[in-house]
Amino acid sequence: MLPLDDPLNNHLLAALSADEYARFSPQLERVPLPLGHVLYESGHELRHVYFPTDSIVSLLYVMLDGASAEVAVVGNEGIIGIALFMGGETMPNRAVVQSAGHAYRLPGQLLKQVFNNSIGLQHLLLRYTQALLTQMAQTAVCNRHHSLDQQLCRWLLLSRDRLSSDELLMTQELIANMLGVRREGVTEAAGKLQEAGLIRYQRGHITVLDRAGLEARACECYAVVKLEYDRLLPELSTA
Amino acid sequence: MLPLDDPLNNHLLAALSADEYARFSPQLERVPLPLGHVLYESGHELRHVYFPTDSIVSLLYVMLDGASAEVAVVGNEGIIGIALFMGGETMPNRAVVQSAGHAYRLPGQLLKQVFNNSIGLQHLLLRYTQALLTQMAQTAVCNRHHSLDQQLCRWLLLSRDRLSSDELLMTQELIANMLGVRREGVTEAAGKLQEAGLIRYQRGHITVLDRAGLEARACECYAVVKLEYDRLLPELSTA
DNA sequence: CGCACTATGAGCGTTAGCGTACAGAACTTT
DNA sequence: AAAGTTCTGTACGCTAACGCTCATAGTGCG
Numbered sequence: 143m144l145p146l147d148d149p150l151n152n153h154l155l156a157a158l159s160a161d162e163y164a165r166f167s168p169q170l171e172r173v174p175l176p177l178g179h180v181l182y183e184s185g186h187e188l189r190h191v192y193f194p195t196d197s198i199v200s201l202l203y204v205m206l207d208g209a210s211a212e213v214a215v216v217g218n219e220g221i222i223g224i225a226l227f228m229g230g231e232t233m234p235n236r237a238v239v240q241s242a243g244h245a246y247r248l249p250g251q252l253l254k255q256v257f258n259n260s261i262g263l264q265h266l267l268l269r270y271t272q273a274l275l276t277q278m279a280q281t282a283v284c285n286r287h288h289s290l291d292q293q294l295c296r297w298l299l300l301s302r303d304r305l306s307s308d309e310l311l312m313t314q315e316l317i318a319n320m321l322g323v324r325r326e327g328v329t330e331a332a333g334k335l336q337e338a339g340l341i342r343y344q345r346g347h348i349t350v351l352d353r354a355g356l357e358a359r360a361c362e363c364y365a366v367v368k369l370e371y372d373r374l375l376p377e378l379s380t381a
Numbered sequence: 382m383l384p385l386d387d388p389l390n391n392h393l394l395a396a397l398s399a400d401e402y403a404r405f406s407p408q409l410e411r412v413p414l415p416l417g418h419v420l421y422e423s424g425h426e427l428r429h430v431y432f433p434t435d436s437i438v439s440l441l442y443v444m445l446d447g448a449s450a451e452v453a454v455v456g457n458e459g460i461i462g463i464a465l466f467m468g469g470e471t472m473p474n475r476a477v478v479q480s481a482g483h484a485y486r487l488p489g490q491l492l493k494q495v496f497n498n499s500i501g502l503q504h505l506l507l508r509y510t511q512a513l514l515t516q517m518a519q520t521a522v523c524n525r526h527h528s529l530d531q532q533l534c535r536w537l538l539l540s541r542d543r544l545s546s547d548e549l550l551m552t553q554e555l556i557a558n559m560l561g562v563r564r565e566g567v568t569e570a571a572g573k574l575q576e577a578g579l580i581r582y583q584r585g586h587i588t589v590l591d592r593a594g595l596e597a598r599a600c601e602c603y604a605v606v607k608l609e610y611d612r613l614l615p616e617l618s619t620a
Numbered sequence: 621c622g623c624a625c626t627a628t629g630a631g632c633g634t635t636a637g638c639g640t641a642c643a644g645a646a647c648t649t650t
Numbered sequence: 651a652a653a654g655t656t657c658t659g660t661a662c663g664c665t666a667a668c669g670c671t672c673a674t675a676g677t678g679c680g
Contacts, residue, residue: 203522206601211525213518228511229504230613234605235518261497265468272467275514279452279474282521283442286450286561290637313657322525324638329658345646345657362445366473374469529667552627563668568628584627584676 147172149246151195153219154270157377162263165256170246175199177311181222181237188232190247191223197243198304200320201235211285211322214277215240217304219371224271226250227257227264240320241305241312269374276370280363285322288361293321294331295360298341302350303368310348335359386411388485390434392458393509396616401502404495409485414438416550420461420476427470429486430462436482437543439559440474450524450561453516454479456543458610463510465489466496466503479559480540480550508613515609519602524561527600532560533570534599537580541589542607549587574598 149170150156155163175181175197182188184204192199199222201214213235216222222245225233257263284293297320301310314332318325332348335341340356342349350356357364388409389395394402414420414436421427423443431438438461440453452474455461461484464472496502523532536559540549553571557564571587574580579595581588589595596603 201518203518205522205526209526211522213521225511227507228514229508230511233511234515234609258500268466269468271510271514272464272469272472275467275510275517276473278514278517278521279440279442282452282517282524283444283450283561285521285524287444287448315657322522325657326639326659327637329660330637333659343658370473554627564627565629565669566667568630569667572629582628 146196147244149193149195151218152193152221152246153375153377154221154266155193155246157266157375159262162256162260166248166252169248169252171248172244173247174244175239175242177239177242179239181239182233182235184234184236185232188223188226188250190250191221191226191253192237192245192247193221194218194245194304195243196305197239197245198241198301199237199245200240201233201237202320203235209322210319212320213281214274215300215304216274217301219304219375220270220274221267223250223253224267224274226254227267228271240316241301241310266375273371273374277367280367284361284363288363290321290323290327291331291334292359292361294328294335295340295356296364297321298348298350299353299356299360299364300367302353302356308350308353310350311346312348313346314343385435386483388432388434390457391432391460391485392614392616393460393505394432394485396505396614398501401495401499405487405491408487408491410487411483412486413483414478414481416478416481418478420478421472421474423473423475424471427462427465427489429489430460430465430492431476431484431486432460433457433484433543434482435544436478436484437480437540438476438484439479440472440476441559442474448561449558451559452520453513454539454543455513456540458543458614459509459513460506462489462492463506463513465493466506467510479555480544505614512610512613516606519606523600523602527602529560529562529566530570530573531598531600533567533574534579534595535603536560537587537589538592538595538599538603539606541592541595547589547592549589550585551587552585553582 144151181192181199194216195218198215198217200212202210202212204210222237225231257267284296297317314328315325318328332343336343340352342351383390420431420438433455434457437454437456439451441449441451443449461476464470496506523535536556553567554564557567571582575582579591581590
């Protein structure tokens with residue numbers, strides 16, 4: 143078991159070769175990520191990339207009228223700031239902390255440099271990006287076709303997978319913002335899940351009681367995304 | 382004006398350096414893409430990548446129950462088969478021809494080879510991939526928040542941009558499949574647009590009469606995606 | 621020319637989720 | 651302990667889109 147403050151709690155960092163990691167480690171800086179903290183604003187320049195260890199960050203799109211929706215989630219399996227090595231410098235998304243914790247950050251320029259000189263890092267990050275692509279695609283499909291109940295299950299499972307614990311700290315209001323639905327809708331859906339004995343809900347405190355039950359109730363989207371992460375990044379093994 | 386069968390009608394091919402293009406051109410093969418043709422099936426191995434010239438290809442996700450939804454569109458500004466250079470080999474999407482025409486295809490292995498040896502090609506394709514990412518993210522948001530009317534406008538504009546003509550050949554049934562909605566819904570929405578004088582619709586034959594009007598009626602998603610393509614790939618200039 | 625087929629249009633009742641409003645419950649602060 | 655704040659639950663009318671069914675109108679073919 144790694145100490146909680148070890149950078150290697152991030153699976154991408156853990157998958158690096160000794161060489162690559164050696165180039166990063168002197169400049170890796172541990173930062174706390176409080177709930178709601180905005181890592182990047184849509185269109186802003188990226189100074190750092192972030193490797194979450196025990197936190198979860200959502201990529202949100204915020205519309206002109208203020209309504210929002212999550213397009214992807216990143217936890218200790220990933221990195222925030224892919225636009226840097228993809229070459230676009232910015233993204234039209236906001237990155238906001240959905241579950242408080244910590245991350246290690248790295249100057250963007252350093253990442254870019256190593257990315258351009260290391261085939262290994264390149265392959266790793268590109269495969270990660272492809273997994274992220276799948277997640278976004280699946281989010282699109284899910285938003286189109288599946289019920290709020292199903293989406294809530296998917297979302298809880300994605301969050302659960304990215305933390306080590308069955309306890310999630312998040313209000314229904316927050317979840318509603320992520321899913322882009324009404325808070326009352328979440329209340330109702332969560333109520334059903336609680337009645338079914340799958341979760342326990344108490345004032346910003348969710349406990350997953352029956353993981354398998356949630357999976358059964360979720361739409362196929364969750365499984366598709368998880369399979370794809372496992373396929374593309376076997377060295378990380380989210381489970 | 383280029384001849385219609387020139388590979389350079391594809392903007393990505395046109396943006397290559399002379400060197401890179403010279404490596405590709407002997408193996409570029411022109412193929413007709415009839416309406417409905419499936420280029421890739423979800424999860425299948427990719428033998429070739431395709432560069433559309435006068436065709437449009439949709440990336441669809443097809444669910445277990447047969448329902449479907451488009452996650453992105455690719456026309457002469459892009460390439461189909463990004464999983465090859467991203468390292469994943471396959472994608473959980475189906476690629477299907479949405480507007481008949483032609484494409485040039487290239488053996489996947491060759492593309493991979495050149496990709497790994499040419500920084501220029503790498504940067505170009507990665508920036509394209511980032512634009513695609515934005516398109517997927519925006520599709521997700523749009524599916525969540527916008528009305529069928531707005532989405533239809535967005536979709537018509539995206540298609541219009543990828544052809545040279547104001548005439549689109551597609552049935553309402555087809556559009557419904559792409560958007561993941563009922564055919565009757567499309568009938569109704571298209572009826573409204575026709576009444577407003579923005580398009581003319583006649584049995585699989587759409588004519589865009591008032592582009593600006595469509596833009597005004599579309600949600601912000603269209604503009605966001607278009608801006609991002611233009612920003613990331615200025616050398617292509619879709620307009 | 622007439623027949624068959626395919627695309628479109630129109631009319632139901634149904635439903636998931638929205639917007640709004642308000643009440644109770646659980647923490648926090650003083 | 652009281653007051654204030656933040657979460658959660660409940661209710662009610664409303665609307666977009668659904669699923670289904672059937673009618674009409676082009677189009678192509680024998």
